[in-house]
Amino acid sequence: xxxxxxxxxxxxxxxxxxxxxxxxxxxxxxxxxxxxxxxxxxxxxxxxxxxxxxxxxxxxxxxxxxxxxxxxxxxxxxxxxxxxxxxxxxxxxxxxxxxxxxxxxxxxxxxxxxxxxxxxxxxxxxxxxxxxxxxxxxxxxxxxxxxxxxxxxxxxxxxxxxxxxxxxxxxxxxxxxxxxxxxxxxxxxxxxxxxxxxxxxxxxxxxxxxxxxxxxx
Amino acid sequence: xxxxxxxxxxxxxxxxxxxxxxxxxxxxxxxxxxxxxxxxxxxxxxxxxxxxxxxxxxxxxxxxxxxxxxxxxxxxxxxxxxxxxxxxxxxxxxxxxxxxxxxxxxxxxxxxxxxxxxxxxxxxxxxxxxxxxxxxxxxxxxxxxxxxxxxxxxxxxxxxxxxxxxxxxxxxxxxxxxxxxxxxxxxxxxxxxxxxxxxxxxxxxxxxxxxxxxxxxxxxxxxxxxxxxxxxxxxxxxxxxxxxxxxxxxxxxxxxxxxxxxxxxxxxxxxxxxxxxxxxxxxxxxxxxxxxxxxxxxxxxxxxxxxxxxxxxxxxxxxxxxxxxxxxxxxxxxxxxxxxxxxxxxxxxxxxxxxxxxxxxxxxxxxxxxxxxxxxxxxxxxxxxxxxxxxxxxxxxxxxxxxxxxxxxxxxxxxxxxxxxxxxxxxxxxxxxxxxxxxxxxxxxxxxxxxxxxxxxxxxxxxxxxxxxxxxxxxxxxxxxxxxxxxxxxxxxxxxxxxxxxxxxxxxxxxxx
Numbered sequence: 001x002x003x004x005x006x007x008x009x010x011x012x013x014x015x016x017x018x019x020x021x022x023x024x025x026x027x028x029x030x031x032x033x034x035x036x037x038x039x040x041x042x043x044x045x046x047x048x049x050x051x052x053x054x055x056x057x058x059x060x061x062x063x064x065x066x067x068x069x070x071x072x073x074x075x076x077x078x079x080x081x082x083x084x085x086x087x088x089x090x091x092x093x094x095x096x097x098x099x100x101x102x103x104x105x106x107x108x109x110x111x112x113x114x115x116x117x118x119x120x121x122x123x124x125x126x127x128x129x130x131x132x133x134x135x136x137x138x139x140x141x142x143x144x145x146x147x148x149x150x151x152x153x154x155x156x157x158x159x160x161x162x163x164x165x166x167x168x169x170x171x172x173x174x175x176x177x178x179x180x181x182x183x184x185x186x187x188x189x190x191x192x193x194x195x196x197x198x199x200x201x202x203x204x205x206x207x208x209x210x211x212x213x214x215x216x217x
Numbered sequence: 218x219x220x221x222x223x224x225x226x227x228x229x230x231x232x233x234x235x236x237x238x239x240x241x242x243x244x245x246x247x248x249x250x251x252x253x254x255x256x257x258x259x260x261x262x263x264x265x266x267x268x269x270x271x272x273x274x275x276x277x278x279x280x281x282x283x284x285x286x287x288x289x290x291x292x293x294x295x296x297x298x299x300x301x302x303x304x305x306x307x308x309x310x311x312x313x314x315x316x317x318x319x320x321x322x323x324x325x326x327x328x329x330x331x332x333x334x335x336x337x338x339x340x341x342x343x344x345x346x347x348x349x350x351x352x353x354x355x356x357x358x359x360x361x362x363x364x365x366x367x368x369x370x371x372x373x374x375x376x377x378x379x380x381x382x383x384x385x386x387x388x389x390x391x392x393x394x395x396x397x398x399x400x401x402x403x404x405x406x407x408x409x410x411x412x413x414x415x416x417x418x419x420x421x422x423x424x425x426x427x428x429x430x431x432x433x434x435x436x437x438x439x440x441x442x443x444x445x446x447x448x449x450x451x452x453x454x455x456x457x458x459x460x461x462x463x464x465x466x467x468x469x470x471x472x473x474x475x476x477x478x479x480x481x482x483x484x485x486x487x488x489x490x491x492x493x494x495x496x497x498x499x500x501x502x503x504x505x506x507x508x509x510x511x512x513x514x515x516x517x518x519x520x521x522x523x524x525x526x527x528x529x530x531x532x533x534x535x536x537x538x539x540x541x542x543x544x545x546x547x548x549x550x551x552x553x554x555x556x557x558x559x560x561x562x563x564x565x566x567x568x569x570x571x572x573x574x575x576x577x578x579x580x581x582x583x584x585x586x587x588x589x590x591x592x593x594x595x596x597x598x599x600x601x602x603x604x605x606x607x608x609x610x611x612x613x614x615x616x617x618x619x620x621x622x623x624x625x626x627x628x629x630x631x632x633x634x635x636x637x638x639x640x641x642x643x644x645x646x647x648x649x650x651x652x653x654x655x656x657x658x659x660x661x662x663x664x665x666x667x668x669x670x671x672x673x674x675x676x677x678x679x680x681x682x683x684x685x686x687x688x689x690x691x692x693x694x695x696x697x698x699x700x701x702x703x704x705x706x707x708x709x710x711x712x713x714x715x716x717x718x719x720x721x722x723x724x725x726x727x728x729x730x
Contacts, residue, residue, distance in 0.1 A: 065616045066543055068626055072550050076626045085553025085575060087627040104288035137627040163623035170624025 002041040010172055011054040013046045017164050018210050021202050035204040036086035042164075046193045052176045055169035058213060068170065077174040078181060087137035090174060093124045095173070103178070107146060108185045115188075120146040122178070125160070144175065144199075146182055152191030162197035165206045170181040171195060221245070226283065226299070235287035235298035244273045256650070284322075301506045326551065328544035330516070333537060338522045340642050342490050342515035342583070343379040348548050349559045350379040352512035352581065353493050355484045359389040360507040364399040369678040371403060371414075373562040381413040383511065387422040397434055405406030407440030414440060415486030417476065425458045432461060436469045442487055444714075446476040449707035452700055463703075464696045466719065472687070473717040475703060479715035485663065485683060490515050491583050491638040491716065492683030499577050506570040508563050508697060510578035512682075514548050516541050517637045521586035521646045529588075529598055535606040538582060542613050542632055545580040549630060575629060581682050582610075583637035589676055590651040590669055603679055607634055633682025656692040660707050670710050677712060686715040694722050 003020055007013040025037030046052070059067050068076075079091035095101050107120045123143045130138035145156040157175045162168055175193050183190050200209060228244045229236060242249050249267045252260040275297055278284040285300040325347065333339035341347050354374055361367035367390055374382055390396055403414055418428070435443055445462065452459055465474040476485050483500030486493050493511045503509065518537070527533045556575065557564065564571040587603070588594035610632050617630045639645055653669055660666050677684040688706070690699065699717065706712065 055308070065613065065620060066546050068621060068624065069547075069550065072554065072626070073624065075554055079554070081557055083554060083557055085549075085556040085628060088625075090625055101288070109289055118509070137622065140623075140625050163619070166620045167623030170620075170626075174625065 001039075002043065002093045003039060004043045004045070006019065006045040006047065008047045009054065010036060010049070010052045012056070012166075012170075013044050014055040014169065015214055017023035017042060017044055017168065017200065018202065019214060021164060021200060022207070022210060022214070025200075025202065030201075039197055040199060040206045041082045043097040044168075044195050044197070046172065048110060048193050049176055049179075049190050050191055052173055052193070053169075056173065059166070059169060062209060062212075064209075073170055073173050074177050077177050088129075088139055090124055090139070093126065093139065094122050094178065097126060098153075103182065108182060111146065111148060111182075111186055115148040115186075118145075118147065122146075141174075143170065144178060146179065148186070148188055149191070151185075151188065153186065153188045154194070156194045156196065158196045159198065161199045162195070163203070164197065164200050165202050165210055168195065168197070191200070220231065221271070222278055225271070225274060228517075229284070229297065229299050229313060231293045235296040237294045237296050237532060238268065238272050238275065239294065241275065241297070242268050245271060258407070271707075292708070326545065326547045329540040330537075330544050336522065336525065336526060337644060339537070339541065340517045340519070340644070342517055343643055346379045347514055348552050349555070350380060351377055351487075351510045351578070352490060352515050353381040353383060353488055353510075354378055354563070355385050355486075355509045355511055357386060357509075358384050359386040359509045359643060361390065362394055363393060364390055368399055368402065370508065370566055372406070373566055373581070375406065375410050375412060377560045377563050380414060380490050380512075380515075381415055381486065383415045383417065383484050383486040383493065385417050385484050385710065386419065386422075387416045388418050388428075391418065391427045391431070392422075392424045395430070397431055400431065400434060400438060404438045404440050412440070413442070413488050415442050415444055415488065417444045417446055417484060419478070419484060420445055420455055420458070421449055421478075423458075423572060425455070427586065428458065429461060429727075432465050433620055436465050436471050441476060442472070442477050444474040444486055446478045448477070448479045449704055451478075452704045452707070456700065459700055460696050463699050466717070467690070467694045467696070467699065467722060470719045470722065473719070474714070475707070476714050476718070477707050478711065479707075480711060484511070485714040487638075487685065487716075489638060490517070490581070490641040491636050492685040493581075494633070494635070494681070494683035494714070495577055495680065503577065504570065504573050506567055506573035506576070508567050508574060510575050510582050512633075513552060513575070513578050514545055515581040515583060516544070517583045517585055517642055517645070518587075519585050519646050521649060524588070524594075529595070529602060531602045531605050534602050535609050538606040538610050541582055542610050545632060546617060546630065549580065549628075553628060575585075578629065578681065579631040579633040581633050581635055583635050583641070583682075584638040585639070585641075585645050586649050588650070591649055592651075597673060600675060600679070603634070603676075607679065610634075634680045635682035636676075636684055638685065652689045653687070654689045654691050655702060656690075658702055658705065659700060661702060661709075670706075674710055674712060683714065684713055687718050688715060689718045689721055691721045692723060694719070 005013060005016045005020065007016055021037050021039050021041070025039045028036055028038055030036055038133065053070065056067050077090045079089060079122060080095040084090055093101050093207050102122045107122060109121050110117045121143055124139045125142040126139065129135070140159050140161050142158045142160050147154045155173060159171060162171065171192055172195060179190055224245050225241060228241055243253065246267050249264055252264045267697065275284060279286060280301055284297045287296045287298045289295060330339050336482065342352065356370055358367055361370060371382060463473065474487060481497060483495040483497050495511055523534065523537065552559065560574060563574060567574065590600050614630050614632050621628045621630065639648060653666065655661060673686050677686065710726055
């Protein structure tokens with residue numbers, strides 16, 4: 001069942017997503033034999049992007065793992081080269097995939113010309129690479145869309161497979177960095193950030209940590 | 218013409234961001250600046266001419282990679298900027314429009330191991346190139362056309378490696394003809410650059426006479442170690458060749474390295490830091506790259522110094538290993554982002570497989586003087602301590618990979634354990650571990666030796682990054698006996714890699730009786 005979660009802050013949105021999947025998610029075993037809980041088509045709207053990094057701060061407070069630093073997250077989404085250290089690069093796909101600079105050559109000019117355009121889209125998923133049957137690591141973010149409404153730049157990110165505990169906090173920050181880059185070029189303030197997670201899931205190993213985030217016993 | 222290009226670059230350097238063609242032309246030509254707002258046809262014609270002239274030079278600079286087209290502005294205006302990476306700056310343009318760039322050394326991030334470093338417990342291997350170089354790489358010789366093309370690859374790889382280059386399937390080059398010149402050049406280049414080369418030769422695929430011709434040279438190469446990869450049965454089948462090899466190594470008191478091909482088909486080799494090993498299962502899934510990184514960064518723990526300060530404490534030892542793991546993570550984060558700059562030479566020759574370079578690589582934690590076979594150290598407690606720490610390190614690595622993957626920064630982060638070589642660092646404590654000495658076949662069957670070898674085997678299973686097991690041969694040199702001993706070791710113990718040290722042999726003439 002599709003679910004809409006709409007909250008003021010990134011932290012509150014994240015907690016509501018986790019609560020929803022913990023309660024309503026259906027159990028299944030993934031291809032790596034991990035037990036997960038999954039909810040399909042979860043749409044989450046963050047109204048105010050001011051404290052967008054708060055979920056990452058909460059994750060880092062566990063002191064059990066090290067979340068990618070913000071400058072690395074930023075360079076992953078805004079970097080233009082195909083860095084061999086990663087299996088794929090969002091930045092390279094946005095700014096130079098198959099020779100196309102989707103952001104500077106299409107999204108920004110389109111919105112400059114027609115601020116109400118519905119074609120301001122950046123596609124990250126490359127079927128010729130990511131849909132190969134034996135491909136292990138494929139782009140999770142399918143596309144991003146930018147809409148100017150009521151004088152603000154609103155961002156939508158579609159994620160085909162979304163680890164809502166570890167992954168989503170990083171995804172919204174990536175969405176923020178790209179939206180921020182575009183908003184500065186267009187001179188519009190940032191509006192909402194919406195994520196549409198087709199498979200929104202959490203893993204059994206994370207349940208204990210999630211309960212701590214939600215302050216549940 | 219060259220002057221115009223220099224001027225374009227200067228304008229962009231001064232401005233610091235992207236400029237449109239019109240802005241660049243305006244900065245370079247007073248005439249354009251004066252005419253651009255005039256509406257008469259003559260002025261328009263002239264501004265068009267000036268615009269096209271500058272655009273021609275801009276396009277040449279884009280083609281040569283010095284500028285990049287940043288974006289399209291309103292009315293199709295093009296914006297250009299200098300095409301530089303984070304650590305690059307243009308200091309000279311030569312006549313071919315090439316740029317000379319300088320790459321700054323990365324600043325070492327603050328790491329939670331500095332306290333241990335001050336106590337001499339923890340040492341970074343090659344600290345000056347800890348982030349911007351790989352420890353070791355494997356070059357697939359069977360993908361090189363001949364000795365010359367292999368040399369070209371190795372020459373390029375030298376700049377990206379701070380310890381060892383492994384040449385896998387080197388028999389494919391030996392079988393093609395004389396490799397004396399190549400080996401001499403490589404040995405001398407290793408001396409110049411302070412590197413080691415490990416050469417893996419698969420005995421079964423080798424033309425016997427090709428190796429015999431260069432055997433005399435091989436044992437004189439100070440910086441090149443040959444590793445003979447074979448199965449136990451092949452010792453008998455290739456007895457004549459193996460006799461010559463053993464006789465040459467023992468006679469010259471050079472260490473003889475054997476890889477048991479039945480246990481380990483993937484590369485297993487030796488550098489200054491210690492042994493290197495690539496996981497068997499991962500090797501089977503290797504794709505088409507001709508150059509594969511084996512180790513990214515390495516930290517050596519002088520475990521004896523750790524015991525002196527903290528005792529044989531499982532918790533404290535695990536804490537130390539976890540702090541090292543976190544240090545690797547921040548080092549890898551920097552390395553990953555600039556892999557294209559640091560390893561440019563390797564990536565260039567391995568197109569289109571350049572993204573596979575780090576597919577099998579790991580970071581290495583190496584233990585020195587860790588108490589193996591040391592009388593005053595409880596061996597069961599020692600093994601438990603390393604085992605428990607390894608479990609947490611593995612769990613941490615897996616969690617980090619999951620986190621990176623889940624936020625779309627899919628990458629590899631693995632840590633391997635191995636032993637350290639004394640040669641890796643001069644400040645390491647004096648060796649306290651017991652050497653395994655063998656005088657003859659009977660020694661291998663003695664319960665005491667058997668127990669010791671089995672103990673070493675356990676460590677080898679734990680050290681997924683490789684374990685250098687050395688048998689110190691004493692007594693007389695009888696080649697046939699040594700081959701028999703090697704055969705028994707290969708048949709009875711699950712040691713994927715071991716060496717024979719002949720330094721303690723009595724000075725007598727070798728015999729193949």
